[in-house]
Amino acid sequence: MSSRFRASLLVLGAGALALAACDREEHHSRAKPIGETVPAGMSPSTIFPGSSSQPPLDPRAELYDTNANAISRGQQLYNWMNCVGCHSHGGGGMGPALMDDQWRYGSRIDQVAATIAEGRPNGMPAWRGKLTEAQIWDLAAYVSSLSGLPSKDAVSSRAESMSAGTPQTLTPHPDTTNSDAAKQ
Amino acid sequence: MSFRRQGRAAVLALLLGACSYQRYQSDFGAAATQGRQFLTLFWIFLGVCLFMYALVIAFLVAGILRRRRATDANVVETGRHHQSHPLMRTTLIGWAALIGVGLTALAIASFFADRSMAEAATGEKLSVTVTGNQWWWDIRYNSDDASKTLRTANELHLPLGVPVRIQLASNDVIHSFWVPSLAGKQDLIPGRETGITIVPKKTGIFRGQCAEYCGTQHAHMALVVVVESYADFIKWWDHQLQPAPAPANPLTLAGYNYVTSGPCSACHNIGGTPASGQVAPDLTHLASRKSLAAGALPMGKGNLYGWVADPQSLKPGNKMPTIGLEPQQLHAVVAYLETLK
Numbered sequence: 001m002s003s004r005f006r007a008s009l010l011v012l013g014a015g016a017l018a019l020a021a022c023d024r025e026e027h028h029s030r031a032k033p034i035g036e037t038v039p040a041g042m043s044p045s046t047i048f049p050g051s052s053s054q055p056p057l058d059p060r061a062e063l064y065d066t067n068a069n070a071i072s073r074g075q076q077l078y079n080w081m082n083c084v085g086c087h088s089h090g091g092g093g094m095g096p097a098l099m100d101d102q103w104r105y106g107s108r109i110d111q112v113a114a115t116i117a118e119g120r121p122n123g124m125p126a127w128r129g130k131l132t133e134a135q136i137w138d139l140a141a142y143v144s145s146l147s148g149l150p151s152k153d154a155v156s157s158r159a160e161s162m163s164a165g166t167p168q169t170l171t172p173h174p175d176t177t178n179s180d181a182a183k184q
Numbered sequence: 185m186s187f188r189r190q191g192r193a194a195v196l197a198l199l200l201g202a203c204s205y206q207r208y209q210s211d212f213g214a215a216a217t218q219g220r221q222f223l224t225l226f227w228i229f230l231g232v233c234l235f236m237y238a239l240v241i242a243f244l245v246a247g248i249l250r251r252r253r254a255t256d257a258n259v260v261e262t263g264r265h266h267q268s269h270p271l272m273r274t275t276l277i278g279w280a281a282l283i284g285v286g287l288t289a290l291a292i293a294s295f296f297a298d299r300s301m302a303e304a305a306t307g308e309k310l311s312v313t314v315t316g317n318q319w320w321w322d323i324r325y326n327s328d329d330a331s332k333t334l335r336t337a338n339e340l341h342l343p344l345g346v347p348v349r350i351q352l353a354s355n356d357v358i359h360s361f362w363v364p365s366l367a368g369k370q371d372l373i374p375g376r377e378t379g380i381t382i383v384p385k386k387t388g389i390f391r392g393q394c395a396e397y398c399g400t401q402h403a404h405m406a407l408v409v410v411v412e413s414y415a416d417f418i419k420w421w422d423h424q425l426q427p428a429p430a431p432a433n434p435l436t437l438a439g440y441n442y443v444t445s446g447p448c449s450a451c452h453n454i455g456g457t458p459a460s461g462q463v464a465p466d467l468t469h470l471a472s473r474k475s476l477a478a479g480a481l482p483m484g485k486g487n488l489y490g491w492v493a494d495p496q497s498l499k500p501g502n503k504m505p506t507i508g509l510e511p512q513q514l515h516a517v518v519a520y521l522e523t524l525k
Contacts (some may be wrong), residue, residue: 076503080463081450130450132505 058110064141065109074142077135086123090146095123099146113140209391215411217383221484222368228293232286252352276336308349312340316359316372319502320465320478325421334424337410337465339473342384343417352378360396362442363409366463367397384411393405400501427456428468428524439520444512454524464504468525488518
């Protein structure tokens with residue numbers, strides 16, 4: 001056995017070990033149904049009286065915040081529940097933009113969840129009772145991800161629910177055909 | 185468990201499967217023109233291939249049994265084939281001709297099967313759009329008359345002898361529409377329109393199954409296909425067009441109130457009520473269907489209870505959340521859903 005062969009074997013073994021250490025985050029399809037609530041009295045403000053600063057972060061936030069599964073489920077709900085109608089795909093329209101860093105009612109995920117659950121003045125409807133608590137948290141995870149806050153590895157680079165329009169490969173695009181012809 | 189016992193169990197399972205699914209979900213069902221063509225083609229292929237196989241085996245056996253003659257020893261090595269026995273030459277030429285004839289026969293048979301299937305596809309009288317979702321089938325019966333357009337889910341009714349165009353689409357990933365008793369597979373591809381034409385030739389209930397892996401619950405994405413006489417089909421269609429019946433007693437009224445104002449209505453549609461969500465199966469005539477959750481469970485009171493109470497334990501990963509109803513709410517909701525005949 002040559003030394004080079006032995007070295008490549010070692011590298012291969014190390015690679016296999018490193019791969020075996022990889023672990024996908026757990027997927028909880030069945031959230032705790034009863035007793036789970038979105039914080040109702042969560043203050044939208046970031047200024048508080050007295051010496052204490054913000055109230056502590058809701059313990060469930062870490063289950064949903066930057067969780068790839070929660071974000072992709074939230075993305076599907078975002079389309080299903082027609083959030084697009086007012087907020088567009090994050091750019092805003094009738095409703096405020098969600099992909100910038102301005103948060104009228106707080107940027108923390110539990111504050112976003114409270115906003116979705118309770119609704120806010122000037123048009124944001126309350127989703128409590130229409131969506132389950134877990135779904136509201138999924139949506140909050142996705143909305144938080146729109147502003148580019150979570151790390152890239154958690155955010156899906158494509159929509160889980162693909163649009164059913166005419167595929168681009170089937171639509172002749174005049175510009176590209178012209179430029180191709182010009183090149184030749 | 186020993187291999188022998190495993191093997192015996194596998195054979196037994198195969199035999200049992202052949203018995204019970206002979207008509208329900210079977211490639212040999214031949215319940216539509218398309219399926220019949222496939223089946224005829226299959227028997228022709230099987231016949232021709234078996235004949236050739238038997239010939240090859242016969243020659244092989246003869247070659248093993250026959251003693252090699254001394255003069256034959258170096259025929260291949262010298263390459264002087266023209267010196268070989270005239271009988272050998274005739275046999276080889278005959279063999280090549282036989283292969284040519286066999287392949288031509290197969291090509292002609294498949295050409296005619298293809299033509300007759302294309303011919304059966306003309307003059308379609310009914311148009312149905314089947315949309316695949318993770319993990320259920322959305323079904324729309326199209327009609328020029330908007331008041332006759334019908335939306336249902338997971339149960340496809342087809343009239344006997346009428347060519348039906350089934351247009352296929354997908355809302356998420358690639359699925360495949362496959363009702364083995366009726367026809368072959370056809371993929372549902374997001375962003376692309378595909379379709380299949382079926383002319384049902386036998387009445388009965390057949391099972392369809394998604395045939396392209398589409399996620400965790402791919403196995404529980406089944407479709408019930410009911411082929412019935414034209415009169416029965418029209419009767420079914422007219423009934424399905426009716427709005428849901430109004431709740432008749434306090435219990436069903438409580439269920440109605442919860443379903444139409446609670447989380448169910450955000451996704452599900454019930455005709456004639458405020459529940460008008462479009463992203464989940466239509467529930468207007470839920471209780472008239474034969475299965476629940478895309479063929480995962482047979483329709484019935486117990487399964488309805490189980491499904492409404494905790495869908496994530498019966499079909500983990502599906503898009504219906506476990507809501508956590510209180511017992512009284514659960515009784516009311518199930519009582520109401522049971523009235524949706």
